[in-house]
Amino acid sequence: MCEFSARFGCKVFSDEVMVERLPRPIYKSLKHSVDDGCPLEPDVAxxxxxxxxxxxxxxxxxxFTHWFQPMTGITAGKHDSFISPQEDGKVxxxxxxKELIKGEPDASSFPNGGLRNTFEARGYTMWDCTSPAFIKEGTLYIPTAFCAYTGEALDAKTPLLRSMEVISKQALRILRLFGNTTSxxxxxxxxxxQEYFLVDxxxxxxxxxxKICGRTLFGAKPPKGQEMDDHYCGRIRLRVGEYMRQLDTRLWELGVTSKTKHNEVAPAQHELAPVFESANIATDHNQLTMEMMRIVAKQNGLACLLHEKPFDHINGSGKHNNWSLSTNDGMNLFNPGKTPYDxxxxxxxxxxxxxxxxxxxxLLRVTASSAGNDHRLGANEAPPAIISIFLGEHLTSILQDIAEGSAHTEEMIGMFETSVATLPNLPKDDSDRNRTSPFAFTGNKFEFRMVGSSASIAAPNWVLNTIVADSLEEFADRLENAKNFDAxxxxxxxxxxxxxxxxxxxxNGYTEEWVEHxxxxxxPNINNSVDAAxxxxxxxxxxxxxRFGILSDIECHSRYEILLENYAKTITIEANTMLEMVKRQILPxxxxxxxxxxxxxxxxAASGxxxxxxxKHLDKLSSMIDCISQMxxxxxxxxxxxxxxxxxVTAQNCRDKIIPQMNNLRDCVDxxxxxxSAEYWPIPTYTDLLHRV
Known part of the structure; x- marks a missing residue:
């Protein structure tokens, strides 16, 4: 076995490790909890x-630390040592x-949308045994859910875990109706x-x-951006290639199945894609991936930018959430087979x-909402802010024929002929890809392309699980009570x-005609996060x-408040950063x-x-300085x-008044x-940032 294969997951308390180290009855009991959602007994713990x-x-x-995902979009955890002092002065x-199962961080110090007052600090972290523990930088990380003393979810993981139970229950009802008794x-x-940028x-x-905002608030258009289409899937620069190699190694050790790496469209932009796994573990692993991207970048004299729009004038970054449903015995429920009609x-x-x-x-749209993603959605670099589904003409025609009661003739998709003797002829897919669609069926999964690059993928997936479960519940009710199943x-x-x-x-989702249609x-065309909230x-x-127990009424309202607060705080921080840069760097x-x-x-003039x-140059400089001062x-x-x-009201003021004024100030500075003169300009330019890695 090659070295990197042998080291995959070496820092994970994996199933293999548990088989080796746990007594068989304990292992079986733990697996029963993981696979069937049963409570873990204290003696087993x-x-x-x-x-x-x-x-x-x-x-x-x-x-060790209870690693949780509060509603900040990132992870948190306090670190305790394993030592226990003894009477003889030793440890x-x-x-x-008990320490494994439960922790107690301060619930009032994280975003809670009014669920907790400052004097009501108690909160709990609870071990999520379905996501494996791992070691990072000398600490045992234990994935956990996070809730308030009063029971409300204060994190991204809890509603996701709830939704996974819900979608499983309703999907199994459908499978049983079709004779599946084994899953x-x-x-x-x-x-x-995961898309990202690397800069020196x-x-x-x-x-x-x-450093403060994750994106450039100023920056004139560089002489060369992405106009030549030469960066996408192009040669990976040596420095970037070494970074990617180290990142893969670190992720593989943590059990993250980093599979694909390539250059993205914009200069200095890249992408990493993993192999599919359960939504819960995929969410944890995506958070790990973003953390390791930043760490490895710093170790290599680079900085990793995960903001949705770090640079004006070029493409921003998204996170394509490829979602599907599979049974525990390996059946992909969105695999259409050779004849989807049948x-x-x-x-x-x-x-x-x-x-x-x-x-x-x-509801799905709000999961892709943030101040950063507002810069990206709706431009010709990302899907529009209108939710629609791409199925391709083949699947669409099948559904239409059934709906209209028409006879459907399966078209022969045929082969893709290259007309080159040494190249193989390939079978054609059922449809082309549509990169302008926010939610596209891509063969055996759906690709939700609206999610921002810095966002947690938990919310998109607990929403997808829940709303699809809602439809499956209705369909199951209808089929269970139907007199004629086929009809x-x-x-x-x-x-x-x-x-x-x-x-x-x-x-084409980029056209004005589609927006009008x-x-x-x-x-709904919701083009900003304030309205989306x-x-x-x-x-x-x-x-x-x-109804499905994902979030209560009070939990929904708390998330509404958090979304608006985060938006307003983000815009305010950006505006204050602009002011500091102008006053202390650019104007001087x-x-x-x-x-x-x-x-x-x-x-x-003194010499005649x-x-x-x-x-003329001096007059223009003076005029621009006056403009900057006024703005x-x-x-x-x-x-x-x-x-x-x-x-x-605060969020609306940020959207309607502060952002336009920030744009005016930026225009003057740019x-x-x-x-x-380059020797006077106090900050690195876009050329410095994008073309010097």
Whole structure:
């Protein structure tokens, strides 16, 4: 076995490790909890904790942490050592089942949307035994859920775990109706393609906006961006290639199945894609991936940018959430087979997705909402803000024929002929790919392309699980009570196409014609996060989430408040960062440059030379400095006036007043950059950042 294969998962308390270290009855009991969702007995937890501690210490760990995902979008955890002081002044290493199962971080110090007051600090982390523990930087990381003392979910993992139980229950009802008696669970599976930028660390450190905000708040268009289409899947630079090699190695040790790496469209932009795994583990692994990307970048003198729009004028970064459903015995429920028309079970699951997205488009849209992603969605680099589904003409025609009662003739897709003797002829896929679609069927899965590159994938997947479960529940009720099973199936397909077929769109989502047509169809076009947040308190959404036990009414309202607070805080931080950069870097440099030009002009004038070009340049510099000064004062005034006790009003003020003024200030600064000598300009330019890695 090659070395990297042997080291895969070497820092994970994996199934293989558990088989080796746990007594067989304990292992079986733990697997029963993992596979069937049963509570873990205390005596089992104690044995597992001891084995986990021994394994971790042997592999260099000195501490453990309950690793959780609060509603900050990133992870958290406090680190405790294994040492336990003894009366003789020495220590022993201990780790109990109680410590494994439960932790107690401060619940009022994380975003909670009013669920916790400052004086109500108690919260709990609870071991998620379905996601394996691992060792990172000398600490045993134990994946956990995080909830308040009063029981409400304060994290991204809890609603995801709830939704996975819900989708499994409803999908199994459908499978039983089609005669499947062997599958015991249905698992939502995910593969999250992660886009990112790499820039030189020194240039990053010299950009306050990148360090504080993760994106450039100023920057004139560089001479060369992505116009030549030469970066996508092009040669990977040596420095970047070494970074990717080290990143793969670190991720493989942690059990992350990093599979694909390549250059993306924009200069300095790249992508990593893993192999599919359960939605819960995929979410944990994506958080790990983002953390390791930053760590390995810093170790290599680079900085990894995960913001959705770190640079103007070029493509931003997304995270394609590839979602599917599979049984525990390996059946992909979205595999259409060779003849989709005859695969009735597949068509029922397909209709469940179609109905779900048309009933709850706002709820799915809000999972891709953030101040950063607002810069990206709707541009010709990402899907539009309108939820639609791409199925391809072949699948669409099958559904239409069934809905209309027409006879369907399976078309021979045929072969793709290269007309080159040495190249193989390949079978054609059922449809082309549509990169403009926000939600595209791609063979045996759906690719949700709206998610931002810095976001957790938990929310998109607990929403998908829940809304599709809602459709499956309705279909199962209908089929279980049907007098004629086959006729009811055709009726479900017909009802889906007649009532929800408008959500299917196989064309170019970038065109204005589609935006206008979508409006006529009644499809919501929500182009900013402030408006998108309303979905969390929309009656139909609260009803479906509370009915399935994913989020209660109060939990929905808390997330609504958190979304708006995060938006307003993000914009405010960016505006204040702009002001600091202008006052302490850009204006002083510009004035110094203008002063030196003026001194040179006066020297020439004193010698009798009137240089018109120099005078014209000086006048332009002076005018731009005045513009920057004026826009700075106006931005400061908007910031002072924008605060409100109402979080919705504050967010709206940020969107409608502060952002436009930030854009005005940026225009002035970017224009100034284009006429300022490089030796005076105080921050690295786009050329420095994008073309010097």
């Amino acid at each position: 104690n044995v597992v904790a001891t084995a986990m501690k021994d394994w971790a210490v042997e592999n260099g760990a000195t501490h 022993i290493l201990e780790f109990s089942g 015991t669970r249905v698992i939502s599976t995910v593969g999250a393609e 660390r020194k240039n990053y450190e010299n950009r306050l906006d990148l 695969n009735v079970q597949f068509l029922i699951f397909l209709c469940a997705v179609i109905q779900a997205l048309d009933k709850y488009p706002e 009811e199936i055709k009726s479900i397909v017909a009802d889906t196409m007649h009532n929800h077929g408008k959500i299917i769109f196989n064309g 979508a409006e006529k169809l009644g499809l 309303k979905a969390m308190i929309q009656d139909k959404n609260v009803e479906v989430l509370s 440099a510009a004035m110094r440059y203008a002063g030196d030009i003026a001194a040179s002009y006066n020297e020439l 030379i009137q240089n018109a070009a120099m005078k 700075t004062e106006m931005l400061e005034a908007e910031l002072e006036a924008s605060g409100s006790v109402d979080f919705l 224009n100034l950059e284009t006429i300022t």
